Every structure is written in C-alpha cells, then in structure tokens.
Amino acid sequence: VKIFLIGAGQVGTTIVQALHDEHDVTVIDLDPTRLEPLSYRYDVSTLEGNGASRRVLAEAGIAAADLLIACTSRDEANLVSAMIAKAIAPRTTTIVRTTNPEYLEVWREGQLDVDFIVSSEIETAHAISRTIGVPAARQTDVFAEGQVQLVEFDVDEGSSGTIVGVPLREARLPKESKVAGIIRGDSMTLPRGDAVLRPGDRIVVIGSPAAAQAWSELIAPGSGKVRDVVIFGAGRAGTAIARQLLDQGIGVRLIEASPERARAVADELTEARVFNSNGIEPDFLERERIGEAQVAIFAMRDDMKNHYAATLAKIHGVRFTIAIVHDPPAIEVFERAGIDVTINPRQVTAEEIVRFAHDPRTQQVAMLEGDRYEVLDITTRPGSEYVGKSFAEMPIRGGLIGAIVRDGRAIFPRGDDVLRAGDRAIIFTESKRVVEVEQAL
C-alpha cells in the first residue's frame, strides 16, 4: 500500500515506526531536521515541503496514493492536505489528526470529506475512561466517539440476584444496554431472551456509558462507582476528559489556573465543579480535601507542572494518579515518582491512526479474549438483507448488534426498532465469523 504521511513530529514518527515495514511510505514535512533522522532510521522516502500545497503533493506523486495521513500539529493544514489529496486522487483514503473536538463533530455529521478523523484529546479521554471508567470491569472499550461502551464482566456469587439465575427477558437489566455474548467455559453464546446468567460466566455488555456503570453495580454490588475525580488543567485535553467522565456519571472537579478559562469551562460543563487555582497551594488542596479524591488526573500543558502537582497530590493522599505526559522521555520520570498511569496523547493518537491504517475497510474496533472475539463497527449497505427488518425478527447469524449509530447519535435498539441502510452497527462476533457478518450487512 502506498502511504503519504504529512508531518514528521512525534505522531508521524510513531506511525512510521509501525507502518514502514509493510508499506511504501513517503513522509512530507517543512522541517528537514525532522526528516533526516527518519530517513536514516527507516526505509522511507522523505520530501521537504508544505504538505498543504497542491504543487508539493502533486510532485510527491499523490495521484498514486492509497492512503494519506495528515498528522501535523496544525488542524487546518491537515484538513487542506486531505482535501487536496481527495481532489487529485479521489480513491485515496484520508486520515486527519485534529486537536479540536469541533472538527470531529462536523466530520461525524458528514460535513467534512475525510475518511477518518482522530482527535488527540478525545483519544486521550477514551484512554483514561478505559482505565477508571467501570470499577468492576475486566476490560472496557468505547465506540462511536464515546457514546457506546463495551464492557466485559465476570459474573460471580456476589452478583445481584436480579440478573443472575433468571432469564434475561425477565431480569431487570439496565436501560440502553444489551448482553452481547455469554462466554461459558470454552463456548460462547449470543444470548436470546431465554438465556440465564450463572456465576462463573464471563459476559460482554454493549450499552451507554451510564448503563455500563449500572451494570458494574449489579455485577459487583458495593464496588461503587468512581464519584470523585479531580482533573488539574481545563485545557482542551482536560475538558475532553471531564466531558467523557461526566457522560459516564462520574463526579468531576476541575482545577484551572487561568480565571478566563475557568469561567469558560464552568459555563460549558454544567455538572462539573470548577475551581480557579493553580492546584499547587497546600492551603487550597487541604481546604478542598483534594487528598480524598479517588483519582487525580493531571492534564496541564507543562509536563513539569504536572509532575510537581501530581507528586504534591500524592503527598496529600490521592490514591490513584494519572498524568498526561507530552514529552516521551518524561514518562520514566513520572513513573519513578510513583505516578500510577502515564498517557502520551501523541502516542495514543498514532496508535489509533495505525489501527485504522492497517485495514481501513472494516473498522475492527476491539478484540476480546486474545483474538477470539471481535467488535465490529460496520456501516450497513442499502442492499443488505437486514435493512428494513426489525431487531426482533432479525436472525442471529454469528453476530449480535449491540448498538447502532444513526446520524451521529447512538441508539440501543429494542425489538421493534428497524435497521436502516447507512446505520453504523456495533456488532459483537467471533473472529472466525467476521467475514460472514460483514457480507450479511
């Protein structure tokens, strides 16, 4: 596959690392000092120039491209690159990196002619919610920009009697959720209404973030949900994290040093408590009982500030700390200081791009139990035999639709809902039956 990569920064470098072996990669960047080390280390061609220029792209041979990845730190330049590439070579797949969640929203509504958009902020937020979102979960993942959550639970003796030992259709399951699979021993069943959960089962649930929380409480009563998360820094990353956590019903406190920014965030996020403070004054930390927070997340722009604030928060008694680290070498510094989790937004972004670049047609979005099960995100084509059918009468053939995304909004279908062409279906299936499911839709 012929891949063009615009931007040789941290994200670009990580992508080159992952893709250079199997593919023919061309890297374009304005800065020759960034291109040079890449061309020495990997077998890639490099071109110095503006990736948002039609002349440069044409010269580089974009007409023959299969895939264009625009991952500079400038959103608008990335979008222009993708648009020019589409104009010159209409069959090119384009991936754009953005730091602005608004572009993501516009794209989701179909108003940007780009095949895939990755927002560092949103990916970071997803990574964090995967870490702390659902206490009782073995594994969690989010789809459809955070609107749909997949959670894997182990049912045990302590799980609530309202769901264990009774047929699913009679059990009082949380709204907006579906048991997509029951793994019992070596076999997996796609459950119907008469299926019964038993202790020892491992189950896969697809549902809204709120439903995932409700499930957690049913599976392990008293595990409680995360009620008190403190986020230091209300920039784009901090705000995106806060929004994601609030959507899951988690209580969030935000601490922001700039008064204007604090005010703007307080206006925007109705449910969050916002404080105007730099977060490193002991008096403030003491008065607001920051030490009692279950999780503290450090999302300020400056690694050193994050490091200091995180260490201080630890001293004040915060049990679990997550830091956003921008400079890769700093990761070790954070780990030495006892920070529990570090997340590098560029790394997360690059991974997401690579995941999509590997196979742009099916959006295989998650794997469970090693690689035995997969969750697919497939857009239904008009001719599919399932289109126009209600979910009640849809035959289960190797997969189960847990949620659909229609016009950018997630719907958790009930029996009388009807699948339409163009809906994005989130499907749980066994890996060996992926092809079958794909063809059916």
Add this chain to the structure above:
Amino acid sequence: VSELARVRQVSRSRFLSVDLLGATNLVATIVMYLSAAMLLPIAIALGYGESPWPFVLSGAIAFGTGGLVAYLTRGEHRIGAREGFLVVGLTWLAAAGLGALPYLLTGEPQLSRPLDAYFESMSGFTTTGASVLTDIEGVSRSLAMWRQFTQWLGGMGIIVLALAVLPRLRVGGRQLLESELPGPEIENLKTRIRDTARRLWLLYIAFTAAEFLILSLFGLTGVDERMTVFDAAAHAFTTMPTGGFSTQARSVEIFSAATQWTIVLFMIIAGANFALLYRAFVRGQPRVAARDEELRLYLGLLGLGAAVLAVELLTENVLAGEAAVRHAVFQTVSTVTTTGYASADFNVWPVLTTMAIVGLMFLGGSAGSTGGGVKIVRHLLLGKILRRELDQTVHPEVVAPVRLNGAVVDERTLRAVAAFILLYIGIFVVGVALLSLDAARTGVELAPLDAIAAAATTIGNIGPGLGFAGPMGSFEPFSDVSTVILIGLMWFGRLELIPILVLFSRHYWRST
C-alpha cells in the same frame, strides 16, 4: 423662533448632553397619537346617552397640545439610548395627564381636584388599581369605562404600543422598549423590535377578547346574574393588564364563583411571561413553557400562598369549604400578579392573613408579563446568587456561573438584579417613612401595617392596601403630600425604578 433656536443651541451645548428637544418632540408625538384613545369613551357615551363632549374636548386638548409642542420642537433629532430614559419617563407622566382630563372635564365631583384626578389616572395607566373614588358606582358609564380602559392601555405599555404603530420609532426603539418592559433583561430580543411589539399586542388583545367573551356568556346564559356585557368588557380591560379597577364598589365580590374562577385563570395568564405564552399558544411549544424555571416557581408560589391562606381561613373559621379555597386562591393570585381585585374584604380577615397578603405583595408577576412588583425571576436569581455566595464562602476558588433555564446569566445582569431588589426595598422603606410622617403631621389615622401596605401596593402596582385604603375602601383620606408620594411610587414601580432614577443622576445629563 430665534428664541427657540437659542434653546436648541443650549440643549446641544456640552453642558447638556441629552437631546432635550428631541425627547420632548417624541413625547408630544406619542401624546398626540394617544388622544385617539378617547374614541372608545366617546362611543360608550353615545351608546348610553351620556354627553360625549368631555371626551371630545379631552381628545382635542391632547391632540392640540401634543401637535403644537411637536411642531415647535420639530427638526433633526437624535433619539438614542440616552434620550430613551427621558422619553419613557416623560411619556408616562404625560399619559397620566392626558388620562386625567376627562375626570376633570366631566365634572365628576369625586375627581374634581386635579391631584385626585391625576392620582386616579396614574393608578390607571400604571395598572395599579388604587382609587380615590368613594362611590365607584356613582360615576357615569363612559367615565367608568375610560377608567378601565386606561389600565388596558398601560398594561402592555404605551411605548410598546407606540413602537407597534409609529414608523419613526423603528430606529433606536430597542432602548425604549427595554426601559419599559418589565423584568431584567435576560433574553435578547432577537426579532425585529416592531415585530416583537406587534406580537405582544396581538396576544394581549386575543386574551382580552377571550375573557370578554367568556364573561359575557356567563352573563347572557345566567351563570352569573350580575354580569352584564358592560361589566364583562370593563373587567376584561383590567384583568389582562393586571390592573384591578372594577366598576363595582365591592370589586368582584358580587360576581358568581364561576366568574371569579375565570378571572383567576386570566390573572394567572396575565402574570406569566408573554414571550412564553406566545411560544406555548401560538407556536405550539407548551413543553418549552412547562420547563421554564420562572414559570414553575411562579405557579409553585401561587400554590403555596393559596394553601397558606386557605389553611388560615379554615382554621380561624373565617370561611368554610369551597369559599375558603376560592377566596384564598383569588386573593393570592390577585396579589402576586399585582392585579388587585378583591373577591372578599380581606381587610376584616385575621391579622395573620393580612400580613401574609402584604408579604405576597413583594413577589410580583413574571418578567415579560403585565404584572408589576419585584418579579419572580429576580427572586429566583437572588436566591441563586445567595446560594452561590454561601458556596464560595466555603470554597473561595470555586467558579460557579448562575444559570437560568440552563443558560448562563452574565454577572452584570446578576449585579443589576441585586441592585434592583436593594433599591426596591430602599424606596419602599423611604415611602413607608414619608407616608407615616405625613399621616402624623396631618392627623390621618394610619396604622404601621397600613402604611407598609400602602407603600407596597403602590410601588408594586397592585392596588388595594389595608385600613381605610383596603379593597373596599378608598385612598381619598390621604393628604395631598401623601398622594404625591403615592403617585411617585406608582410611576417608579411601573418603570422599574432604574430608568427613572438615572434621570436624577448628574451623569445622565452631562458628559463630563
């Protein structure tokens, strides 16, 4: 003419940075147009065989004076935001003057003194409903209807009316409208000023017509034997503006229960935000209205007030059964919406009930309604401000925007709300003190609670007070000085204090 040119020069000089002549010209023009309102009492007079001449003459005087002043002050003017305050303040004073003319010219003995006539007219236009009449049923049909009609004109606002019909006010009308519309300015009027004014008036007319039809029907079908078509119109004219003038000496006490319940319904409508009513009834979005925080609090407070009154009336054995509930609801709604009708003489109710009613006088209608007083939304916002204050005492760094219906209310508006309530209480207290002092000076018997009620009822544009000024009584015993104070309170209250107060500040008149 050269003299006038000189005055014009002075008014434009750097010592006076308000276009005085321009403001005068606009006020005169509005008065000139307003003289057309005399057509209604003229028609009534002709219909009932009374003399139309007092009204013809009043109209002619208003038209002539307005026209002459407008002619003398003609020319290039700039009516901007600054002149708006003056125009609004003067227009209301002038309108009350126009309204007083027929009272004087008909030779009605109860209103023969100009100050009394002016009081009655100001009480009418400001939709207060306080009266100096001692024998309401003694006045002629045409004059009684004029009295009701002034409330109807004043209810939606003279400026709003002018905006709806006068083409020259198209530019710069926003400031005028904002000075006159009740309630703090939270929702930006996004549509054109003229359209807004027209819509408000159409809705107002529609509700008035509906009430008139229902009440007439009650009269004609015998549901209410005392209700005549004349009374139906008279009360329709004073319910929607939350006015409270009645053609009956004992207000609406004599009408049947069905009539009283109907009036309750229309008072509740009149005390609600007209923009919300427009969305609910015309655009068919009742859900938006149902979710409105102010409307919910308004209805909640009405329910609470009525419940308290009903319990007091029942436990003290003043009234029983349906009557207790009806009068409790009626009096609560009438007071909170600042209408001022009475379905019973609450003056003779136990002191606990009358105190509760005086307390209700401080609530007021909704923003954007025809009701007066503090307004529910200001109480709502003040509550939120206070709650935030408590929050920030414990958590000094917390950033907590105040929201109304989910939208953030900017800090300037919040300050204005707090300032308004302070001013309202301040002016009310000064009013009580002056009334008490003047009563002592002139030997008028005015109990402390009566003085409080008199000041509260006039600044809130409600109507009846307590004691001799109670719902079945009259404001006639007040001395001339007190009458002037009460007129001032009505004027201040109707225009929501601040647009009038700025006229008394140095910074309004000068640039430096």
